[in-house]
Amino acid sequence: MESAPEGIVDLPPIGPEPILRLATLVCQTEVMHAALELGVFGSLAEGSLTEPELRERLGLHERFSKDFLDALAGLGLLIRVGDRYRNAPVAGHYLVPGQGVYLGDYPRMVTASFQQAWGQLSRGLRTGKVETQPRGGFVAKSHEDQARFTVYAGVMDHLSTRVARDFAERFDWSGYKDVGDLGGARGHLAAALLEAHPHLSGYCFEPPSAERYLKGHMAELGMAGRVGFVGGDLFTDPIPEADVLVYGQVLHGWEDEERRTLVRRAHEALRPGGMLLVYDRMIDEERRDQQRLLYSLYMRLVSPMGSEYRAVDCERWLREAGFPDVRSEPLLNTHTVVVGLKSREEEQEGAEARVPAAGGGGGGPPPPPPVLMPSLSPGSRSFPRCPGCLRGAGHCLPPSRGRPVRGPGRPRSAAEASSGTARRRGP
Numbered sequence: 001m002e003s004a005p006e007g008i009v010d011l012p013p014i015g016p017e018p019i020l021r022l023a024t025l026v027c028q029t030e031v032m033h034a035a036l037e038l039g040v041f042g043s044l045a046e047g048s049l050t051e052p053e054l055r056e057r058l059g060l061h062e063r064f065s066k067d068f069l070d071a072l073a074g075l076g077l078l079i080r081v082g083d084r085y086r087n088a089p090v091a092g093h094y095l096v097p098g099q100g101v102y103l104g105d106y107p108r109m110v111t112a113s114f115q116q117a118w119g120q121l122s123r124g125l126r127t128g129k130v131e132t133q134p135r136g137g138f139v140a141k142s143h144e145d146q147a148r149f150t151v152y153a154g155v156m157d158h159l160s161t162r163v164a165r166d167f168a169e170r171f172d173w174s175g176y177k178d179v180g181d182l183g184g185a186r187g188h189l190a191a192a193l194l195e196a197h198p199h200l201s202g203y204c205f206e207p208p209s210a211e212r213y214l215k216g217h218m219a220e221l222g223m224a225g226r227v228g229f230v231g232g233d234l235f236t237d238p239i240p241e242a243d244v245l246v247y248g249q250v251l252h253g254w255e256d257e258e259r260r261t262l263v264r265r266a267h268e269a270l271r272p273g274g275m276l277l278v279y280d281r282m283i284d285e286e287r288r289d290q291q292r293l294l295y296s297l298y299m300r301l302v303s304p305m306g307s308e309y310r311a312v313d314c315e316r317w318l319r320e321a322g323f324p325d326v327r328s329e330p331l332l333n334t335h336t337v338v339v340g341l342k343s344r345e346e347e348q349e350g351a352e353a354r355v356p357a358a359g360g361g362g363g364g365p366p367p368p369p370p371v372l373m374p375s376l377s378p379g380s381r382s383f384p385r386c387p388g389c390l391r392g393a394g395h396c397l398p399p400s401r402g403r404p405v406r407g408p409g410r411p412r413s414a415a416e417a418s419s420g421t422a423r424r425r426g427p
């Protein structure tokens with residue numbers, strides 16, 4: 001065996017900086033955690049302060065304080081002008097307790113979840129198996145941990161508000177009567193869409209355990225009675241008919257076979273001319289987007305069969321299900337939405353399966369051809385880098401494999417769902 005060369009070795013032609021940067025990424029997260037814990041952003045809510053003023057107010061030791069504050073400025077969370085520090089806009093909007101949208105509890109929660117999940121990566125890579133914890137969503141049990149659920153739901157609602165605002169502007173809703181959010185958590189997306197377009201009615205489909213959360217949340221929003229609740233299993237229970245159906249971050253909880261089933265069931269439940277919106281952190285066609293791939297790995301670490309998937313594959317599942325018109329577009333810089341327009345021609349089979357909705361559902365003529373508004377973020381299939389993700393994923397438990405998927409049964413309408421007549425047994 002050759003012995004190692006003595007003396008100074010020849011240096012490679014490139015430096016090791018990318019490796020050093022990756023090795024130290026955790027420092028950035030820890031500095032943000034400390035700032036939240038110590039109340040830096042709240043202290044700067046009223047205006048700028050100098051380092052000695054902040055040091056005194058926060059009780060910092062002078063050995064650390066200047067580096068700490070300047071590091072926060074370097075991370076883009078503070079702005080230093082001369083010897084004064086103030087909150088950067090993003091910190092002012094999201095990290096000041098009691099002001100604006102507060103997301104400051106979220107980093108701690110997501111870091112704890114990441115540590116648990118990513119610690120299993122090597123094992124997962126070797127065996128294909130990981131220990132999945134009960135996670136968010138209403139299929140698992142984590143909503144029963146009230147403190148955790150409050151933080152989680154707040155972040156999810158914030159994301160849903162942004163998605164709803166985008167959808168409200170991106171599509172022309174004047175031709176649609178109702179919308180169903182399938183796996184819609186506590187109904188926030190549907191509520192935000194109904195608020196933006198008051199002529200719409202809507203429902204949220206979740207396991208029955210989610211009903212009290214939806215009712216409580218709607219009451220808080222002043223939307224009581226506006227968003228109906230349908231309790232059931234998306235794989236086995238009838239999905240009420242609607243003009244528009246949404247799967248938001250639902251398909252990433254399963255594998256392709258289940259995804260196809262979900263898309264097919266949505267197609268069956270849509271009225272002719274209706275629209276399906278599927279959004280997730282979908283992977284680009286060439287599988288090069290680092291953030292999306294990391295999220296996909298994370299899904300594999302926290303769920304037994306989940307992962308992100310390519311937008312082109314999702315488009316194909318929609319075409320296979322019968323959507324003649326399918327496209328994908330970037331959403332919020334972090335997600336992709338695949339849009340499927342159902343044919344306006346009623347197939348015989350679909351016509352028989354669908355029962356005209358009671359009370360203003362599907363009895364009328366099919367909606368006029370939907371007008372897709374110009375995309376807010378032009379260039380479909382371009383996948384901008386994620387500037388920082390709002391939430392972890394992997395909140396769904398899989399359906400039991402091999403369980404027969406029932407036909408659509410008697411579909412119900414959003415109006416019926418609102419009146420609470422459509423409730424069914426859960427999974």
Ligand SMILES: C[S@@+](CC[C@H](N)C(=O)[O-])C[C@H]1O[C@@H](n2cnc3c(N)ncnc32)[C@H](O)[C@@H]1O
Pocket residue numbers: 136137138139140156157160182183184185205206207232233234235247248249250253393394395396397399427
């Ligand atoms: C990751 S969460 C997404 C929630 C919401 N759409 C959003 O984007 O914030 C997935 C949701 O799907 C629901 N879900 C998962 N499997 C389901 C099933 N088989 N039937 C009904 N709902 C289900 C879960 O309870 C959970 O709330």
